Amino acid sequence: AQKITQTQPGMFVQEKEAVTLDCTYDTSDQSYGLFWYKQPSSGEMIFLIYQGSYDEQNATEGRYSLNFQKARKSANLVISASQLGDSAMYFCAMREASGTYKYIFGTGTRLKVLA
Amino acid sequence: DGGITQSPKYLFRKEGQNVTLSCEQNLNHDAMYWYRQDPGQGLRLIYYSQIVNDFQKGDIAEGYSVSREKKESFPLTVTSAQKNPTAFYLCASSIGAGMKETQYFGPGTRLLVL
Numbered sequence: 770a771q772k773i774t775q776t777q778p779g780m781f782v783q784e785k786e787a788v789t790l791d792c793t794y795d796t797s798d799q800s801y802g803l804f805w806y807k808q809p810s811s812g813e814m815i816f817l818i819y820q821g822s823y824d825e826q827n828a829t830e831g832r833y834s835l836n837f838q839k840a841r842k843s844a845n846l847v848i849s850a851s852q853l854g855d856s857a858m859y860f861c862a863m864r865e866a867s868g869t870y871k872y873i874f875g876t877g878t879r880l881k882v883l884a
Numbered sequence: 885d886g887g888i889t890q891s892p893k894y895l896f897r898k899e900g901q902n903v904t905l906s907c908e909q910n911l912n913h914d915a916m917y918w919y920r921q922d923p924g925q926g927l928r929l930i931y932y933s934q935i936v937n938d939f940q941k942g943d944i945a946e947g948y949s950v951s952r953e954k955k956e957s958f959p960l961t962v963t964s965a966q967k968n969p970t971a972f973y974l975c976a977s978s979i980g981a982g983m984k985e986t987q988y989f990g991p992g993t994r995l996l997v998l
Contacts, residue, residue: 773926802983812972814927814989821984860926866983871917871942874926 771796773861775875782851783883789836790846790878792861798822800866803844805835808858808877817859820844851882886911888990890975895995897962897969905960905993907975914980916958917987920944921972930973933958934980962995970997 772795782788794803805817820828820835828835836845848855858879862872888909897903909916915934919927929942933952947966952958958977962969973993978985 800983804986806989812974812992812994814974814976816986816988819984819986862926864983871929871932872927872987874928876924876926 771798771863771865771873773863773873773875775861775878777878778876779879779881781881781883782848784853785850787847787849788851788880790848790859790861790880792844792846792875794842794844794861794863796842796863796865798865802864802866803835803837804862804864804872805833805844805846806860806862807855808860810857814860818846848880853882853884856880856882888975888977888988890973890990890993892993893991895993896998897995898998900964902961902963903995905962905973905975905995907958907960907990908956909958909975909977909990910956911977911979911988912955913977913988914955915978915985916952917976917978918942918948918950918958918960919974919976921974921992927974930960969995971995 774793801822803820807815818830818833820837832849834847858877860877861875864872891906917932918930921927931950933939949961975990976987978987
């Protein structure tokens with residue numbers, strides 16, 4: 770069964786340093802998409818980055834990059850040069866090409882950036 | 885500006901009462917979704933709709949109902965059959981329902997039981 774696992778309930782990082790948020794997934798599909806969202810305390814989910822299972826290059830969006838290791842079924846989010854505004858919950862999600870059109874979300878990682 | 889709006893921001897429900905959460909989008913997206921978020925948990929899908937006048941149950945549809953009479957609107961009714969409705973409700977939309985389609989979310993409605 771498809772599943773997303775985020776094993777870090779909380780993380781701290783010093784301002785201006787890089788941080789990696791872990792995400793592992795389980796699927797039997799060959800074709801799937803992986804997404805990362807940021808949820809500030811206001812509650813809105815903000816899309817950060819997407820990686821397709823057939824994409825050969827790791828996805829990057831500004832300070833966000835996705836370390837995609839297909840054989841290990843991991844899709845870790847790397848945030849470079851952390852800023853105070855990066856403090857939030859971060860969710861990893863997966864969508865399979867087959868089956869229903871839903872996302873499966875992990876339980877999230879709470880990131881706190883320290884000044 | 886294009887986006888997704890949800891109202892109200894906070895909603896209080898009395899025992900035995902049905903309440904309706906509003907979700908409107910002006911992104912011209914075909915697909916719309918409702919999620920429930922409980923503390924310490926990820927999002928769980930309640931209902932989704934790929935086109936007007938069509939919708940499907942998600943993982944936790946019991947005690948909820950929806951309608952999709954217009955492309956822009958996807959209201960969610962929390963019925964009295966939902967015994968534990970206190971949660972944060974998020975509406976989302978996407979251009980289509982393909983694997984690559986990014987879902988964009990509204991600001992959410994927090995439902996509390998009196």
